[in-house]
Amino acid sequence: MDNPMPTGPSALRTSIRLSLQYSFLYSVLSAFVFALAYWFTQYEVQDWVLDQMRSDAGTLAKTFEASGKEALFERVDALAEVSFENARVYQLLNVDGVIMSGNLASTLEIPLPDFVPAEELPLAGDIHDEVSGYWLRVDEIGPYLLIQGTGDHLVLEILEALGIALVVGYLAVVTIGLIAGVWIGRITERRIAAISNTLSEVSSGNLASRIPISSNPRDDLSRLSAEINSMLGQITRLLESQEQISNDIAHDMRTPLQHLRQRLEKLRDSQAIRPDDISTSLEQTEEIISTFNALLRIAQIEGSDRRERFAWVDLCGVIVNVTEVFEPAAEDAGIRLTSKVPDEQLEVFGDSNLITQLLSNLVENAIKHCPEGTMVSVSGDMSLANPTLRISDNGPGIECADRERIFRRFFRREKSRNSPGNGLGLALVKAICDLHGAEMIVSDNCPGAVFEIRFLQ
Numbered sequence: 001m002d003n004p005m006p007t008g009p010s011a012l013r014t015s016i017r018l019s020l021q022y023s024f025l026y027s028v029l030s031a032f033v034f035a036l037a038y039w040f041t042q043y044e045v046q047d048w049v050l051d052q053m054r055s056d057a058g059t060l061a062k063t064f065e066a067s068g069k070e071a072l073f074e075r076v077d078a079l080a081e082v083s084f085e086n087a088r089v090y091q092l093l094n095v096d097g098v099i100m101s102g103n104l105a106s107t108l109e110i111p112l113p114d115f116v117p118a119e120e121l122p123l124a125g126d127i128h129d130e131v132s133g134y135w136l137r138v139d140e141i142g143p144y145l146l147i148q149g150t151g152d153h154l155v156l157e158i159l160e161a162l163g164i165a166l167v168v169g170y171l172a173v174v175t176i177g178l179i180a181g182v183w184i185g186r187i188t189e190r191r192i193a194a195i196s197n198t199l200s201e202v203s204s205g206n207l208a209s210r211i212p213i214s215s216n217p218r219d220d221l222s223r224l225s226a227e228i229n230s231m232l233g234q235i236t237r238l239l240e241s242q243e244q245i246s247n248d249i250a251h252d253m254r255t256p257l258q259h260l261r262q263r264l265e266k267l268r269d270s271q272a273i274r275p276d277d278i279s280t281s282l283e284q285t286e287e288i289i290s291t292f293n294a295l296l297r298i299a300q301i302e303g304s305d306r307r308e309r310f311a312w313v314d315l316c317g318v319i320v321n322v323t324e325v326f327e328p329a330a331e332d333a334g335i336r337l338t339s340k341v342p343d344e345q346l347e348v349f350g351d352s353n354l355i356t357q358l359l360s361n362l363v364e365n366a367i368k369h370c371p372e373g374t375m376v377s378v379s380g381d382m383s384l385a386n387p388t389l390r391i392s393d394n395g396p397g398i399e400c401a402d403r404e405r406i407f408r409r410f411f412r413r414e415k416s417r418n419s420p421g422n423g424l425g426l427a428l429v430k431a432i433c434d435l436h437g438a439e440m441i442v443s444d445n446c447p448g449a450v451f452e453i454r455f456l457q
Contacts, residue, residue, distance in 0.1 A: 019185035023177035030173050034166040041162055045155045049135055053148045057139035064141050072141065076101040086123050089134060089149040092141075100144065108147065112136045121149070130156060191221050195228065207236050260284045294424040298409070301354070301431040313352045315380045315387055316341040322359045323378055326367065334372030337363070340379040348387045348455045350436045358432040361425045362391045362451050370395030374448075387455045394448040403442040 056079070064072040073092065080090045080103035091102035099107060106122040117133045134149035194211055201209040210232065211225040263281050267273055323339040330337035348355070359378070366376045374395045381388055398406065407430040433440045433453060441452040 017185075019181035019188070020178065023174075023181035026177055027170075027174045030170060034170050038159070038162060038166055042155070042159055045158055046135065049150045049155065050137060053135075053137045053150060054139075056148065057137070057141070057146055060146060061139075061141045064144075069142075069144070072144070073101040076146070087131065087151045087153065089121065089123060089147075091147040093145040093147070095143050102147075104147070110138070110145075112138055112147065115152075116149070118151070132156070188221070191225075195221075195225060198228070198232075202232060207232065207239065256284055256288055260288070291424065294428065298424065298428050298431050301428070301435055309351050310349055311352065312347050313350050313355055315346040315348060315355070315389060318352070318356050318359055319378050319380050319389070322356060322363055325360070326363050329364075330367050330376065333367055333370075335367055335370055336375045337367070338375065338377050340377065342381055346380050346382070346387050348436070350455070354432045354435065358429050358453070359389060359391070361429050365425055366391060366393045366395070370448075383452075383454055389453040390450065392445050392448060392450040394445060397444060397447055398442060398449045406442070407440070 060072060060075060063075050076090050076092045079088065080101070083089070083103065086103060089102070089104055091104040091107070092100045093107065094100055097107055104122055108116075108121075113136065115133055115135055118131050121134060130153035131151035133152050135152065136147065136149045139146045139148070198209050198211045210229050213222050213225045213229065260281060263277060263284070267277055267281070270277075319339050319341050323337055327337055363376065363378060366374075370376065370393050374393055376391070376393045379390045379392075381390070407426050409424055409427045430440060432438075437456055439454040439456055441450075441454065443450045443452070
């Protein structure tokens, strides 16, 4: 017997290791995303600062155009005065480089750098404690040169708050990822262990063992467990069917074999062999061979893949051919056999010979078990968008308790115990339906029975 999959520390470490590897990958990707967010925020805030200075320069230019240079000087001085602790700096120079207004005590060398440390600017008054430098911008307003600067304290505060939030968020993501990785790893390992233990029990002979799953499986392991349970159920049903077949063969074949043996023993001891005895022995032999052939055909249909022979089959043609073949037998039995097919083509994808066998068995079964004067009807139509075969009669019908059992091998109702047959005709019909994925429905015709084969394609 194969060793079951390990469920100890080694397997557990493997499951957790895989989960932690994915957590590490997620942490690296999160760090990259957070760093990118930090850089993009810094870029956007700096761009916003420069846009603000560009907008202020445009406003001052409009003031100069509308009110002249005196209004421009006053406006620049006013902006410098309201700048708290020199958070913003201004300087207006004329064409000779003379300071006309602003809060810068001396001129700066042109061209100006984009960023200047705060201690390098000649500022009058106190400087904000958190200002480490200024972003500078130069604009021309008429004959004057406007120099503006904005302290970096606002940007630093925003970036500081963002950095703290990103670091805390990253640590939370890493911590939660590690905890979730270990937790998911343990859950996954327990579920894999349940699958492994179930398969181990089945291999030990406990075919009733099943993997516990939820009523509504949504993940891959649940779907896999459901499919394994379905497979185990199918194996159990097949084994039970084989056991039932063996019991049925032993029970139903014992009597004809005993009769054949007795007749052969009688022929052996008889001085004169009569032709009737030989004919009867041959008939019993043919009956036994016919039974085994039927069993072999059912096994071939159930056990082999005949779908390679599938093609598009016209049910209307099958109905017409089968009813024509069985009309003479129905007339001899005093039964009226009719057929009804739709005007449009009724096609299914399947094996033409097997579908013909299916319909032939049902029609033959109806003729055999219905009394004289019964009407048997064979029809085809589209039921719920599915091609459907329907065989109905107004005979004695089938009791509700027998509607499932009639498809079992060798099943014979009490009323048909003395009639010819081996009880395998409807079992063959059921095997053909299963091969084609068709649904078999038996219902009451009040009186009589209706066999409906719905091809779910």
